Amino acid sequence: MLTSAILTIAFLYSSVGHAGASGYLAVLALAGLAPAEMKPVALTLNVIVATVGTAQFMRAGHFDWRLFWPFALTSAPFAFAGGALSLSTRGFHALVGLVLLLSAARFLMRPTVDGQARTPSVGVSMAVGGALGLLAGLTGTGGGVFLTPVLLFCGWADTRRASATSVLFILVNSLAGLAGNWSATHAPPTFVWPLAVAALLGGSVGSTLGSRVLPPRVIQRMLAAVLLIAGLKLLAA
Numbered sequence: 001m002l003t004s005a006i007l008t009i010a011f012l013y014s015s016v017g018h019a020g021a022s023g024y025l026a027v028l029a030l031a032g033l034a035p036a037e038m039k040p041v042a043l044t045l046n047v048i049v050a051t052v053g054t055a056q057f058m059r060a061g062h063f064d065w066r067l068f069w070p071f072a073l074t075s076a077p078f079a080f081a082g083g084a085l086s087l088s089t090r091g092f093h094a095l096v097g098l099v100l101l102l103s104a105a106r107f108l109m110r111p112t113v114d115g116q117a118r119t120p121s122v123g124v125s126m127a128v129g130g131a132l133g134l135l136a137g138l139t140g141t142g143g144g145v146f147l148t149p150v151l152l153f154c155g156w157a158d159t160r161r162a163s164a165t166s167v168l169f170i171l172v173n174s175l176a177g178l179a180g181n182w183s184a185t186h187a188p189p190t191f192v193w194p195l196a197v198a199a200l201l202g203g204s205v206g207s208t209l210g211s212r213v214l215p216p217r218v219i220q221r222m223l224a225a226v227l228l229i230a231g232l233k234l235l236a237a
Helices: 002-014 021-030 035-059 065-084 089-108 122-139 144-153 159-185 192-212 217-236
Strands: none
Touching (some): 002 192, 021 035, 035 192, 065 122, 065 159, 089 122, 089 217, 122 144, 122 159
């Protein structure tokens, strides 16, 4: 059941330019895993799906290096630092629960209408990237679920370009967060290989459809329901 849930989450998230960490955390939390297991597993699955998604969105011509690099420059070291930090079980549940609820709110929001995008200054991008990188490392997510709405709400990118930027941002942060976690714990994720295969399959199909064909609105609503349930469960734990 867990493997099937991971495949579904990977498909749904990758179709909207994300890698699925908040969804993986949701199903892992519902399965009763400990925070020490949840974080590295979610990051590992994130790396797999974000790698596939990055390739698909780049091939579709949506990636803009000038928009991406200032966010990534500061996010990676902060994600590494956050990945090396350990929170108490209650603190981890509270922080991840809040992340899941905010993620659900992001998917429930009315999609932003694409207009003329304006690239932010390098300083602003680096400040935002650092903050999101730290949050990504602490929670075991890639930070893209926050970067995408920031890009859209601030008018820094249209929908497709925001997705392409976020998916590589997720990959960079997930690698850094996973490295930080391993450096602190010296323990690789457990039972990850069946889940990795499921994430690879779901991410490959979802990112292919999402970068070219699939409208994201209904998928976003379905994701929001899962995240809302899991977030409330963690906050009540």
